[in-house]
Amino acid sequence: MDDAPQRVTRRRVRTRARLLDAAFTVFAAKGFGRVSIEEVCEAAGFSRGAFYSNFATLDELFFALYQERADLIGRQVADALALDGPGLDVPASVDRVTEVLLLDVDWLLVKTDFLVHAARDAAVAGALLDHRARLRHAIAGRLSRAPLPAVLGGADSAAHAVVAAYDGVTTQLLLDRDVARARAWLKQLLTALLTDGSATSEISGPSPR
Numbered sequence: 001m002d003d004a005p006q007r008v009t010r011r012r013v014r015t016r017a018r019l020l021d022a023a024f025t026v027f028a029a030k031g032f033g034r035v036s037i038e039e040v041c042e043a044a045g046f047s048r049g050a051f052y053s054n055f056a057t058l059d060e061l062f063f064a065l066y067q068e069r070a071d072l073i074g075r076q077v078a079d080a081l082a083l084d085g086p087g088l089d090v091p092a093s094v095d096r097v098t099e100v101l102l103l104d105v106d107w108l109l110v111k112t113d114f115l116v117h118a119a120r121d122a123a124v125a126g127a128l129l130d131h132r133a134r135l136r137h138a139i140a141g142r143l144s145r146a147p148l149p150a151v152l153g154g155a156d157s158a159a160h161a162v163v164a165a166y167d168g169v170t171t172q173l174l175l176d177r178d179v180a181r182a183r184a185w186l187k188q189l190l191t192a193l194l195t196d197g198s199a200t201s202e203i204s205g206p207s208p209r
Contacts, residue, residue: 016054018044020065028106032062032113059117063127066114069107074135076100081142088146090194098187101166108174136163149196158194165189 022044026035037058041051055061080096081088118124140159152158165186173182 012054015046015050019046019051019054019061020068023061023065024069024106024110027062027065027110027113032058032110032117059121059124062114062117063124066111066128067131069102069111070131070135073102074138076102077135078138078142081139088142090146091191093142094187094190094194098183098190101183101186103170103173103179103182103186105174105177105179108170111170112174132163136160139163143194146194148194152193161193162190165193 019040023035023040026039026043030039035058037048037051040058040061041048044050051061055064077097080100081093114124114128118128136156136159139162140155143158143162144155148155148158152161169182169186169189172185173179
């Protein structure tokens with residue numbers, strides 16, 4: 001049996017992964033609008049040919065990078081919320097989510113660049129909105145198993161609130177670079193949002209500055 005195609009596929013997967021890793025480093029350091037294909041290739045140790053065998057444009061690579069990290073966050077949230085079985089212990093789930101959730105300043109720099117880029121490009125914005133909608137849908141599916149405050153109006157609205165809370169806390173993190181503070185504040189905020197308030201008295205975390 002000829003395993004040459006399998007070797008080519010494995011090599012291409014490794015090449016793509018190295019390009020994504022290199023792009024993440026370069027984008028975080030310089031910003032998306034200031035990076036060229038040549039710089040990504042140089043950081044990865046590849047030629048332009050290797051780039052174009054995996055990505056048609058820098059925009060395509062940028063979205064692949066965003067999707068890779070955003071999918072990781074989605075899995076972290078979904079996995080943490082899935083551990084309670086049929087029911088959902090909200091305070092315990094919030095604890096798990098905030099302990100494992102990716103809060104990385106370099107990622108947030110890249111994410112912010114992507115949001116600004118999407119705001120100026122309708123096609124990119126559509127892809128980003130679709131991705132965020134799928135994330136909220138996954139969160140809502142888990143939250144539907146929990147008794148939620150009536151003011152939220154149901155699991156879908158609660159999922160919107162969760163994503164909005166994450167967006168707000170990570171914006172603060174970009175400015176003060178205090179990951180421990182961000183985790184503590186996110187835990188406090190999500191617990192207050194998703195419970196009737198009875199669990200918040202057990203939380204002693206720092207307020208945002």
